[in-house]
Amino acid sequence: MFVQIKDLTFRYKNSQKPLFENLSLSFKQGEVSVILGESGSGKSTLLRLIAGLEVPSKGSILIDQAVMNDTFRFVQPEKRGVGLVFQDYALFPHMTVEKNIKFGLTKMNRKQKQARMEELLTIVGMEDYASRYPYELSGGQQQRVALARAMAPNPSLIMFDEPFSNLDSKLQLQIRDELQEILKRTGITSIFVTHDEEDARAIGDRIILMNNGKIQDEGRPEMVLQKSKEKLSLAYV
């Protein structure tokens, strides 16, 4: 198992009830997992916990056998080697595309940085946009740059928080296919968070159905979605 979550308990400071209680979950290497759920189900928070942006009150998270946090330790987000693509991309507005992508490349010399940046721009098909500022790009282009930026430092795990929610439906399909293709090609372990069943079905090797901080179901897309449909129709009967 590449990512192992055990007995995770987490509560937002301004709420009484914990969002997660003793949550356990794991992700396989090279697999594309999708966490599917309504808004408020806790799926984005789970990503933030894995990335180290939130501090759990209990439980442990391991990535690639290394403890990210348990009772005694807490590894800072910058030390986790995890890529995260934010919902509205969070591209640094004061930096060009080039600078954005190079941002995470700390341990390379200038030449290496340049090469890696160009490589990624090619992967996402944005070779001609290196000197643009984020506000000069369309939503789809920003999405691609955000992906390139997250992949640049070669993270062992990459996570996507509602990556298609800001795109129109036509673009959504196109980007989704591209993204799937890129992920397959690079073989990187990835976790998606979405509320869209279609997206989940199209992109996921595995789906985790989340509701109210609890895992309701998990497994291959067809099975999970079939079951949830049956449940739904049962409810109608």
Place this chain on the structure above:
Amino acid sequence: MFKKNLFTVVTMVLLAALVLAGCGKSNEGASSNNNDTKKEEVNLYTSRHYEVDDKIFADFTKETGIKVNLIKGKEDELIERLTREGKATKGDLFFTSDAGRLHWAKDKDLLQSVESETLNKNIPDNLRDKDNQWFGLTKRARVIVYDQKKVDKSELSTYEALTEDKWKGKVLIRSSENIYNQSLVSSFISLNGKDEAKKWAEGIVKNMARDPQGGDKDQAKGIAAGEGDVAIMNSYYFGQMLNSEDPEEVKVAKQLSVFFPNQETTGTHINISGIGVTKHANNKENAIKLMEYLSSPKVQEVFAEANYEYPVNKEVEPSELLKSWGPFKEQDLNLSELGENNADAVKIMNEVSWK
């Protein structure tokens, strides 16, 4: 791209400030702590802000080689600062107007006695502290000024007479917060007792032309504007107005005349600006030298004349302007008493609702 430039500017300012902070320190006068070459200096806390003071200090430095360092502030805050600093103070001399305040500094144990024949010779007994903790350097009178057209000189006699019904709604005087008025009432407490002083304050409040407002000069302007007929003010303010660079102020002053009250009785209220050596002075000798210098006939003349004040040194004649107002009889009072009675005076004035 403006923002980028601005940011560079801010960064540069930061660097510049750091560099300059280094430079700034070195010309900080008294605070520089290079002890290898002990400079001859004297440190003065003063609440007087006249250019002529600076000139006199510069002359003193030229003659004696002693550098004069200054902190110019408000009287009461300077006293508080001296109190807080205690033994650690750098101040050698405290210079302020009004005997009441000097007495208060003495009361707080901030000053020390000085024995100097020169000072004793130059400054009359009643214008210095009983224990020689402070010395008057310039003298002013708190006089009545009146409208030449509306008031005849013969109608005026004493401060007390201003409380008569005849002057109802005609007397202009500033607020009780002001130390000059507090000292005036203090002097009445000494001369006539608390009850009489309170009666006087009551009478003045009753006869006020308006709620007290502004400074002494505003009282004179009030007469010119027809708000009242007589005003109580310090003599030098009247001198300043007569010589103002504003022609309108001169015009106002020319409509008015000075009257020295209580000539037949207790005398006109006088006060001083004065100086004392601080209790923990590091440069006591230099401090005394400066005080003696300031009381010397040569300096007294410039010193007093610049602000239309009377010299304390009897050997020196007052300026032509002051001479034209004529000689007058002063309250026969050791000015220390003004300070001793200050607290009572403030209370009396609050009690009679003198704003």
Place this chain on the structure above:
Amino acid sequence: MYYIRKMRSQFNSWALLSVIFSILILLPALLIMVQLFAESNENWEHIKEYMLKNYIVNSVTLVSFTGLFTVLIGVSAAWLVSAYKVPMHRFFKWGLILPLAIPPYIGAYTYHGILNYTGVIQTSLRNQFGIKVDQKFFDIMNIPGAVFIFTMFLYPYVYIITKSFLENQSSSLIENARLLGKGSFMTFIQVVLPVSRAAIVGGVSLVILEVFNDYGVVKYFGIQTFSTAIFQAWFGMGDIYSAIKLAGTLMFIVVLILILEKVIRGRKQYSYSTSKVRPLQPKELKGWKKFAVLSFFLSLFALAFAIPFIQLLHWVYMTYDVILSAAFADLIWNSVFVAAVGSLLIIMVALIIANFSRLSKGWTGKFFSKITVLGYSIPGAVIAIGVLTLFLFLDQKVISLYEWLGLEPTLVLSLSISMLIFAYVVRFLAVGFNSIESGFDKVGTVFTEASRTLGMSVTKTFFKVDIKMIKGAIAGGFILVFVDILKELPLTLILQPFNFYTLATKTFQYASDERIHEASVSSMVIICISALSIFFLHRVLEKEPK
């Protein structure tokens, strides 16, 4: 265990620095508060019996009327400037902020100079037309007069905050109201006022704090308020106990107002999120409406800036040959120097505490952010004495160190400029902090988080991302603090080192001797430097990404 881990996750050096700075800021206030246990004396009874009621009535009257009028003028000017176009529109946008460059105490001297018997108005009436007027109509040295002065020179606080809110955040609401057929007036009443409520409250609470802490105007006009009472009790009666009781009462009121402000403002309403708001497009005005708005702008600008400015200019002309000398350049240098260094330090401390407070999710960060406000709620003179006491105390502690180093055991710390600058930091930290906090509020934490998942530590993120994203807020905060320090008086007077004068203290020296004309040159320089800074501030705010 959980808490230890949590602490660890919270970037130690930032927390540590925040704690250190907060303690440094708290100390002077605490040292004064300790004196509360000093023995009580009869003065307090005397103050209570004869004066306290008067202080409260006067202070409350001043604050409420000034608050009311600054809201009326500030909000309507902000609305008219952002919603309509009149001739000279671009000028008024920042011209109406300019009165902020005139410290109220200088405004008060100047207006009294204009209106009194020898002032320009009465003089020309008298000499040109032979009219002698009743002084009552020209008397400004009373409570209504003080309200006028405060309103004229403080309304920009309300104007500036409301305007930037209206311009940047409300376009959709206002355009909707217009589309729904609401007239301008109704739009103003039904939409603009309610939605900008938080911004207005933010501005007016600054005004209220300024009025409560003002000493110059009320002292000159002879109005007894809390702040004059504190001075009189402390410095006049030497009664620190009564002074602190009064200061404590004042602090209590101020804290109450600040809490009220937070409650009403309720954080979220204050700014919508960043990217998707369009600026409001001003509408061209025609006919009488155009002239009505134009004359409102013109008269406001005249009363609050042009008239006092011209009067001062005239006085400068009368006195500059006496006043201007080589020493005057030193004054300017001193003023700019302490203001610049003070502002830089404040911005630095504010950045550290604000960054810590926003990234730490617990109550600790919030607590530190509240401490910064403390200095703004205490009168300058009280802070000055607190700082003096602190430095003397430190001095005593290090005296043995001095001796060991072979130095003279005296006030090395106490007399240096650093004490003065430290006091400025305590006093005005809130001003810089507010600006930076609202800058951080606008950008949110997502960029920081993005940077951290890309392998940058909190500190690296701060320099590479955070600082650059709030450049505008930093520059804005710097300028506001700079202008405040330039104008500051009571604190500077108490803590000035030897032979160290600033423009403000020089102005005071002349004014306290009733030599208003001589005070004009230094006043003028203060105003010009402030005005320039305000122009820069305007440029910064305009260029800031919406």
